């Protein structure tokens with residue numbers, strides 16, 4: 282079971298170098314991350330963007346020997362990078378200095394995208410100092426207001442990815458504002474349905490509780506105080522967010538106020554896809570690259586038993 286980002290980087294470095302195609306790569310932090318990942322033997326970067334600017338920026342960070350695919354606009358960069366992955370000229374797609382929605386639209390393109398035939402979803406992983414293990418969270422980056430069917434897809438995508446990382450039966454908090462099922466609060470009805478489906482074995486294996494509020498999910502004393510019997514309280518692996526705002530704000534609060542680290546990927550695609558934020562540090566970008574590469578490698582080994 283993956284415990285930390287340092288372990289993630291070690292594991293990714295122990296495997297083959299993947300050709301990572303970066304859409305709109307003209308950014309010093311991205312190229313610094315690409316160089317770090319190249320030096321560790323994790324990736325062989327392919328850069329998409331303005332060739333002159335890329336050459337100057339690569340010289341600035343000491344990144345050498347990369348293939349460059351010249352492009353001008355961010356939308357063009359996304360399309361060219363996706364096409365390079367589709368043609369087998371790269372193994373992994375990575376977001377550069379491009380708006381997330383534009384990047385996702387290139388991936389979702391029916392004829393020329395990387396759709397895998399089912400729901401695509403974003404998975405984020407956080408290393409928060411005050412918590413004893415990694416926290417996975419989905420979906421805080423792609424599906425904005427998922428209904429029950431989409432939530433099942435988001436859950437199964439996350440569980441399949443976590444399985445590849447050694448989590449056989451993750452503890453899942455299907456997050457809401459409290460523990461009461463109330464028809465006027467649709468998220469509580471959805472989480473109750475999800476808990477029933479998980480208990481009946483209708484999802485990939487997990488221990489899912491919901492509706493459950495954040496304090497009960499992460500603080501056993503809060504659960505005891507509220508007289509809530511919980512198998513997951515204080516030991517959650519995965520947060521299933523009711524909507525994009527909740528997951529996104531939760532993650533960003535850890536990053537800004539707790540100096541947490543994170544990694545982000547898109548799941549359900551035909552090829553591994555890195556999803557990060559333009560404001561991420563080089564260290565965070567390399568975490569995301571390593572996560573996508575490790576998931577790719579474990580996926581090539583076939584589904585976990």
Ligand code: COD
Pocket residue numbers: 381382383385386389399400401402421422423424425529557558
């Ligand atoms: N999985 C599979 N197919 C999908 C998905 C999905 N998650 N989302 C949309 N589709 C398909 C639809 O079925 C349809 O065929 C086509 O794609 C277009 O669907 P729309 O019209 O709903 O999609 P768009 O293009 O308007 O928006 C899709 C985005 C993913 C771009 C949009 O939902 C979005 O911007 N999401 C939030 C991104 C974001 O801001 N993240 C936070 C910052 S990290």
